[in-house]
Amino acid sequence: MRELFQLDPDLIFLNHGSFGACPREVLQAQRRWQDEMEANPVAFLSRRSGALLGQARSVLGDYLGARADDLAFVPNATTGVNIVARSLQLRPGDEVLTSNHEYGACDATFRFACERSGALYKRVHIPLPYQASAFVERLMAEVTPRTRLIFVSHITSATALIFPVADLCRAARARGVLTLIDGAHAPGQLPLNIEDIGADFYTGNGHKWMCGPKGSAFLYARREHHSTLHAPVVSWGYVAEAIQADTEGSTLAFDRYTGTSILQRRLQWQGTRDISAWLALPAAIEFQRGHDWPTVRRRCHVAAVEVMHALCQRWGLEPIARDEDFGQMTAIPVPHPDAAELQRRLYDESRIEIPVTQHEGRTFVRISVQGYTTEAEVQALVEAPALQSPAQP
Numbered sequence: 228m229r230e231l232f233q234l235d236p237d238l239i240f241l242n243h244g245s246f247g248a249c250p251r252e253v254l255q256a257q258r259r260w261q262d263e264m265e266a267n268p269v270a271f272l273s274r275r276s277g278a279l280l281g282q283a284r285s286v287l288g289d290y291l292g293a294r295a296d297d298l299a300f301v302p303n304a305t306t307g308v309n310i311v312a313r314s315l316q317l318r319p320g321d322e323v324l325t326s327n328h329e330y331g332a333c334d335a336t337f338r339f340a341c342e343r344s345g346a347l348y349k350r351v352h353i354p355l356p357y358q359a360s361a362f363v364e365r366l367m368a369e370v371t372p373r374t375r376l377i378f379v380s381h382i383t384s385a386t387a388l389i390f391p392v393a394d395l396c397r398a399a400r401a402r403g404v405l406t407l408i409d410g411a412h413a414p415g416q417l418p419l420n421i422e423d424i425g426a427d428f429y430t431g432n433g434h435k436w437m438c439g440p441k442g443s444a445f446l447y448a449r450r451e452h453h454s455t456l457h458a459p460v461v462s463w464g465y466v467a468e469a470i471q472a473d474t475e476g477s478t479l480a481f482d483r484y485t486g487t488s489i490l491q492r493r494l495q496w497q498g499t500r501d502i503s504a505w506l507a508l509p510a511a512i513e514f515q516r517g518h519d520w521p522t523v524r525r526r527c528h529v530a531a532v533e534v535m536h537a538l539c540q541r542w543g544l545e546p547i548a549r550d551e552d553f554g555q556m557t558a559i560p561v562p563h564p565d566a567a568e569l570q571r572r573l574y575d576e577s578r579i580e581i582p583v584t585q586h587e588g589r590t591f592v593r594i595s596v597q598g599y600t601t602e603a604e605v606q607a608l609v610e611a612p613a614l615q616s617p618a619q620p
């Protein structure tokens with residue numbers, strides 16, 4: 228499958244997780260949308276974009292198990308998290324609960340939102356080795372009457388763990404606490420049904436494991452929360468909202484501003500921008516469908532877990548979780564305290580592009596195995612000189 232992607236053939240690319248990689252045919256689909264746009268930018272952006280975005284959203288909704296009306300396109304999961312965090316209207320003394328495994332940028336978003344409003348941002352310690360069965364209880368034990376929201380990843384960044392988010396959302400709902408799931412890594416890597424998960428808000432990336440173009444992501448919100456969310460960039464949708472409120476029942480001609488819900492009215496149009504990444508998401512979904520992605524996913528999971536066991540055995544280290552707690556990424560503990568140095572050596576000596584992450588003072592090589600990854604590439608990691616002996620003290 229490697230030739231279906233544009234990746235440099237001289238590179239051993241084991242870092243799909245950071246920014247994804249997009250198949251040629253999906254990039255071609257995006258290019259075709261851009262060509263159509265440039266043939267008549269006014270027709271495309273003024274007259275067609277509303278309907279085109281609606282079609283793309285509808286295909287995405289079917290894929291994600293969500294109503295299209297409950298989805299808005301955003302450029303990335305960071306934006307999705309920001310929209311929710313900054314719309315919450317936190318008050319002094321409110322609490323937001325999270326784990327100590329969250330992605331730095333999203334952690335920063337909530338720290339900012341909480342500091343600004345005098346709310347408490349509480350990071351619950353989820354220890355390693357990870358025990359999935361204790362996760363919900365650990366978080367829920369920290370809920371107080373002031374807890375407004377629980378925010379966690381579906382799949383964590385540095386530690387690559389799958390959190391049991393459906394169980395968490397159920398428990399949180401029973402206590403009247405809102406949930407935001409950061410699904411940056413989940414769509415495409417896990418079979419997903421967002422409505423079954425039951426989160427109040429869920430944001431996910433198309434450009435990571437769905438193999439969509441960069442800048443393709445979504446924010447889902449349950450219908451009762453649409454009117455609480457605000458766009459990071461206020462634009463024409465807010466004017467349309469005012470007009471619509473004045474002329475009840477009238478259909479506005481400019482669906483590029485309005486979409487089909489308040490959520491979309493506020494988020495869909497944020498000034499002139501390139502919408503081709505979102506329009507190409509159906510091509511990404513079709514690409515995965517055409518290549519039997521459930522089988523690809525299983526094969527990749529097995530390879531990611533096998534390499535973890537092989538390297539753990541070499542160092543006499545225990546994996547940080549059970550095999551089923553990982554998807555197509557595993558976080559492999561290594562006895563190398565200098566993460567940057569190990570990452571540099573893997574790249575410079577072996578041309579292996581792979582992140583070396585740190586969590587609570589421990590170092591992990593986080594491998595991503597995607598459909599294009601070959602056994603020889605995974606083996607190259609096992610044989611890399613930088614991983615043959617522990618780092619010298």
Ligand SMILES: Cc1ncc(COP(=O)(O)O)c(C=O)c1O
Pocket residue numbers: 244245302303304305306329330332333380382383384409411412432
């Ligand atoms: C768990 C998690 N959340 C959010 C993000 C941010 O994704 P993006 O850069 O597309 O906003 C990442 C990126 O790797 C991530 O790992």
